[in-house]
Amino acid sequence: MSYYAAFGDRLPLWAEIDEAWYFEQKPDLRGEILAQGFTDLSHYHEAVGAAAGLSPNPYFDEGWYRAKYPEVREAIKEGVFSSGFEHYCQEGFRIRSPHWLFSEEQYRWSYTGYDDAWLEAHGYPNGYAHFLSNTVSLTLTGSPFFDPFVTRAWFQSQSSPDQAGRHPYLNALNPSIGTVGEPRLSWFFDPDWYLAKYPEVAQAIAEKLFQSALHHYLTNDTPERFDPLPQFSESAYREAYPDVVPALRGGIFRNAYEHFLRHGAYEGRRPDTETDLGPWIVRFRQLGPMADREADHPFRQWMRAQFAPVGETHGAVELDERETRMLFLEEAEQCADIALRGRLDFTCHGEPDISVILVMRNQFALTMQALASLRANYDGPIEVIIVDSGSSDLSGQIENHVDGLHVMRFPYNIGFLLGANEALPRVRSAFCLYLNNDIKLFPNAVANALHRLQSSEDIGAVGAKIIRSHMRLQEAGSIIWRDGASYGYRRQDDPNIGEANFVRDVDYCSAAFLMVRTEDARQLGGFDPKFAPAYFEDTDFCLRMLKSGKRIVYDPSVAVEHMESGSFGLTDSHDWIQINHRVFFNRHRQLLLAKPPPHVRNAVLGREQKRGRETVLVIEDRLPVRRLGSGYVRSNEVVRAMSALGYQVSVFPMMDKANDPADLVHDFPDDVELLTDWHLDRFTSFIEERAGYYDILWICRTHNLSRLLPIVTEHGRYLPMKRVILDTEVIDTPRRFEKARILGAPKIKGSMAELIGDELASSHFCQQIVAVSADEAKMVRDAGYEHVSILGHALEPDPTQRPFQERHHFLFVGALYAEDTPNFDSLKWLIEEVFPHLHAMIDDPPLLTIAGYMDPDLDIKAWRELPYVRCVGPVRDLKALYDSHRVFVAPTRYAGGLPYKVHEAASFGIPIVATDLLARQVGWKNDVALLSAMAGDPRAFARQMVSLYYDAEIWHRVRLEALAAVTNDCDPNDFKARVEEILTRSLAISQI
Template sequence: MTFALSVPDAKTREEHRPLWMGFEREWYELRYPDVAELMVQHGYEDSYLFYEEVGCHRGHSPNRYFDEIWYKQAYPEVRRGLLERRWKSGFAHYCDVGYTHLAPHWLFDEAAYRRRYVTLTDHYLAQRGFYNGYDHYLSYGEQHGFVAGPFCDVRLLRAMAHRYGEWFGPEGLLASWLVLPAHIADAAPASWYFDPAWYVQTYPQVQEAIAAGDYGNALHHYLTNPTPEAFNPSPWFDEAYYRETSPDILPSLGGEGLRNGYEHFVRFGAHEGRSPIEGVDLRRYKQLPLVWFDCDGGVFDSPFARFVAEKNGQATAAGIDEPALVEDQTRQLFRDEAALYLPLLARQKLDFRVRGVPDVSVIMVVHDQIDLTLQALASLRGGYKGAIELILVDSGSRDETTGLEDLVEGAIILRHKVNIGYLLGCNEALAHVTAPAVLYLNNDVRLYPEALHHALRRLYRAETTGAVAARLVRTNMQLQEAGSIIWRDGATYGYRRQDDPNTPEASFTRDVDYGSAAFLLVKTGLLRRLGGYDTRYWPAYFEDTDLCVRLQKIGARIVYEPLAMVEHLEFGSSGQSGSHKLIQRHWKVFAQQHLEFLRHQQPQHIRNALLGRERRRPERQRVLLIEDRIPLRGLGSGYVRSNDIVRALVALDYHVTVFPVMREQLPAFLLYRDFPEEVELAFDQDMSTLPAFLEERAGYYDLLWVGRTHNMARLLPVLNEASRFLTHCGSVMDTEVVAAPRALLQQAVTGLLPDGTPAPTRTAEEQEHALDALLAEELQSAHYCRQIIAVTEHDARLIQRAGYVNVMVLGHSMVPAPTPRPYAERRDILFLGAFHNVQSPNYDSMMWFVEEVLPYLNALPDDVCLHIAGYVHPSVDMTALGQHHRVEILGAVDDLATLFDRYRVFVAPTRFAGGLPFKVQEAAARGVPMVVTEILREEVGWDAGDTLLSAPAEDPRAFASEVERLYNDEALWQRLRQSALKAVQKDTDPEHFRQGLQQIVKASLN
């Protein structure tokens, strides 16, 4: 049984009925046990008819998904409508109009769901057959991990379903939970925000109310009872304490505002780090690395949710180092796993047959331990599909290694009756090598996927590279080395040994002193020139260190490649017995042999590891670039330009460390794809750790580059105090934009000051004085830097107006890449930009376009839509935009080529802005003609009607007219496309950008 509902698509209405629309006969008769008696009294035989004519007036709900009583209590306008008899029930109101924006149930908030998932616009839902967000969640979202709300955690419901399987049916987790008896529903939490067992134990009256049938369970009572401030939801939140310590929230509580302090805490305070109870410092807790990683990665909704889960034993204790895996146990596990390969490989040989010239010759010296050997070879073969010439030296084995031919096909096997040792075995094998590169590989390793591929690619990246070292990880998942350091006394140190293998310091490529020959890739010609290993290091130890030093003496570089990751069973090939004495003896040999080399090395001390981790070429300088966040290209708002600066600095052979003022929110592995492999991303740092970071790296950097003026203002006290650690360090402030004119224009457009009060009306003279005052305030910290960077000549003049003459200009870098789809196959309108807050120019421009311009687009077909793409900060509510039937919100998009290829027109309806409009240049470079406001046309300096179309920001009708003209005129479209491509190629030439950047750096260092 279903109810009438106004929806835009009749076909959709016929094909799909939301669960919340139906009448559940069996549920209804169980929920209201007096219905049977009342039906007899009133002469009804059908419970649906009874509900329609009697039950709905008595406050009955038609199904489990809608709560009639709660709905009328939550929305005063619904109560008024019922009193005025415009609707006969709250459910009738919901089906008529409420479904578009109101919550139907205390467990699901339509507006919050749409805010969380910005792509769920009205257009998106209608096109895919969903009536609203609630319908989307019940029929699709829950199955795909969407979050219904803070009090409904899908993972906890799944755990409950596993425990009480007989109570959960195929209709879904939420649907099943809604009909659970109280003793089951209250046995385990459905959310970390509410503890049902604690609640009923603490408040006996709740149990009585549930038994009386007034409430279905403890959570139902907490979220719907008439005195919400009288109850605490769990032992970890105190309503009275929160109100006392957060007095700023009191005006928003009660009446038609927030229900209680906990509602504020769940929506805001838990994410801000406000204290929920005396003794719990949530702000400090949220700064712990594991906490922010779990929360930003979506494992937990907030630091508070993670805190409660931890207290319940279901989250790793944050801030406390977990005990390291016992290495003896992990070493044994490594061996046990190797033994598993034997039966598998007995059935099918490892194929190392070579057809043609091999890509690489792999030399492996083995002595017994067939299981380790086969495990290493299996990982080698499985991780690289190219031609491998495998040369195995059997050094006096007595186990199944003597039958390697039966297990490995195509290998060159050199046999010895006695153990000749690793060094002599490798030198013998070198004579059989035919590939241009040699990989020295231990048999006690496992290669991670693509390790050899990445190493080979690095080896041939530059002619000067002689060898490539791997990121070696011990069996206990701690680093063995991320490249190795040779100290002045000849001793060695694996950089970041015993650290997390994914620490930022281990995750970028660089020149190093040497790499362990557990995995060492070397060019064959250089090896033969040096005669392989020096036999004075027979049988092993320091032979690889010596080889790397000799390679450097003939001008070859040793490069660390973090993508070549290898798990290593240390001493697995040789065992540790006798190793120490041999190491000590060969250390002395090595130190004596390379005295001249060693005197230029760092003295042996762990604090010198930073300086020793990289073989610094005299001409290569180090840059510390500080930005709001790690500048990912998808963030827009100047981050693309910062990313281009990083790339250009690397191309100019600078070493770059990127440091974020705000700790990065994305998982680290998602960051690297946006940067060259040589860049060090300090993703585990933020402004609070900068003083310690600078102290640890005292004297390390040659240039400090601070992106955005407000960051210089924030950091100035830190930089002043830490200047002793930045001796002989140049400094740059990259303004990205001079914001003062934009701020004044924003006030003129919106009529409001930043605090929300009305903006004053100013004369022209007063406007100039206001501009000078804002410029002085904005640039007050610029005195710290040797050079100030503007993005346009106009901005440079503004900076000079504020009294600074040390100004240089650096625009954008871009390579035109026009998308190929022809005009006739394109449709719709595109806007691309980031939404970091609701005060941003992009948010204002989209609100203006949707509210003021779209209504005038009458000459376009009704199905032509505006698609809004770009990063949306979680704090930005996009629902006002998404409710327009011509709007679809795409969110962040990685593949911009595919994105731009489908649209006919790009719009940039910006009403206030500053700097250089990247979005305009990007659309031009992608070959999508555009309509922009006059302010953007003036900033980019292109001619209207020749390169783009424009209209005044205060004339929505004119803007709409230009959009229609461009959309419908193919000849105009083609002419603008070609002209814009030429203009953007001239204005954003990458080589000109690099040259300008080089000049800036040189000026800053002099």
């Protein structure tokens, strides 16, 4: 039977025999095959060709595979496999790389959505099959040395028809006749320079020892002898950064260049003695949640900027707004033409969901584009009232081209203010949207605004994040200064920055998009005619609404693109601005006295209507997204609780880490400010900019307080020094002692009490300390600290419903960051010490599923190759795994704090086998709510696994007891009350 027949009808591309490629390797092979009686090339390859070292196609390199994996080479010698290709088809494809230009591991790491479960569900045996099947994709890559954009550009420069329509990866592996020189496949390797620098390589290629310069660089036996391009020096890098040398000697990195590409460039290290990546590091960090670690590599960006691109752009370019405005107008012309052919329809029977007031003067194309955007944005009933302000172009006949419009015509330029007021009495909906005709709506803008407005009776108006045509902010809510002037918050900034992307009450929002309650607008009399013809009418309108007791809410999920000043333009605008500014200032003089003075550095103080809300600055290692585990779920719950209690929360990450935008959107309340562009290096600038803004400082993890202590000691005047709270998350010292005992490490110098005192030494800076359990709270008190609170976990039981008999296998959940971490140790103990006992007890043991982040630097290949282990990697929603598995295992041998994974598994109704350590930490007894065994007794742990897995009666009893324990210990309402108690208590302590 063919050793790749197991893939069925859908044979992966890497398993197919490429006849042309095959005979290209050995041109005289056709006669030999016929002479030996083979009629099928695949049969010949299985029987003869693979063993002879021939590759089946350009996607698999037989010689490289054998050299890369010596254990495979030995298995071939012993006759276990006939070739590397047979090994890859039978088992290696799951975790091993098939070619020097593709890494299975890197592909999975770069594109985290392609885990085992996703690939299996979509019919792909591995990531390589998925990569090769996406023949139209020009973005996927499995190696830093293959950039599909650069590759495509290089081959296009050859003007060779042989490459037309081919996947750029195939071009990279098998250049056709017609190309001149070796292809340039990425910015990270220069083949022409390499061949000129090392003439012996060209000779080796001529002798067919290597396929190309890049092949030589990636596969030669002395990788530190060769530089990949003139902008990187192996010797200079090792000399400049001696801390890297031990990792090179230990074989962690193939050479210094690998370290630089994977880590050094992001850390700001120089590739040689002259090159400074500083500006490109800053740019990469500023991309925040939109940063793609591969596509926006700082060194790649620097290379692009320094040298003429190979048929590609240099990357991000600051756009000229004059040009983008012209493009906006040109797009409007195209949109109008298409809309005319299809006819927009706003016919509305019955009461509309919203009424839209749109005032226009000429600019037919802009208006049609705005109407098309409106119709596409919201499919519910909309009443559209058009005020034609003396138009002389096709706008005068717009009702002939769009169905269902209500048009009010004026023979003169009535202007926006008076025109909108004329339309207001005709509005039929309870909700009215003032809309400019020079806008385009981003997805769901109308529905999101309507939802926000309906969410609370005290909201009078909802405004949008307004983005100008060159993709810079016009406003993220607006500020009114003490002198009556106004300022669009974060004007000219990137719309994706954290400061622009949280919901808050503001002074006012522009009427380019302003949704209001119709009754409120009528009670205010619409816009005040004193501000006619224009300027300050919407500012005055919002302030009058605030005075009436209603709120003006800025919602970043409501976003529009605006061609600023595109709808109306007054030739004497400067004069009208001056006149109406005086009118506005005199009318609201008393209210304006409470506003900050007009300066951009005061913007953070004026960006919101606080309405009695206290502000909290939460500092964590990273933005606490829930999939990270390791205490971040609990920190996330703290932030959620603060938001629910009415606090205005900002979250500051100490580490500069890219974030998945989906995590940020789904894991946090929308009124929380996530400071994606900030980190420890900029903390001083941050607190100086926000001097006097925060009421409470909440610091997560003791080590963060220790790192911040020198800064806050010197710059404490910028922070609320009387209300500083340390959330320890874990007391680490007991974990260190337990780790040393279990692993047989050298004895730790000093007593437990002394070292706990050292660990908490920086806590004198805080008025309050939070611990996760009563045991750890006692440690803090014993160390001499008085104001200590306990805050555990928040979980709502949500038991999965699949019955016992339909569930299978064991489940382990935990992030694997490094070998010296509790999760890695526990998994190693489980697989290497517990499972042998399990196998001795039962004939056909269940599988072990491992879910969670797995650092690519960790070597877990041996585990992944075990037939009873299945690694699924990070999983965004674990509920399906909890529902399908029968038993959760928590074999932790050393740890501190409170094990969230035990509480989480119990909340989903999957019974748990845990070590006695974790049972003590959650306060549950063996055989009540869980089964436990001593961490030093793998046989006892295996017995508990067998008992819980096969005994349905025990399984059901433990499941129900665990659900009851979670209800008692992790009540979200109790958690929120404890957070409120801590924050309230901080005020009382500050007044002592």
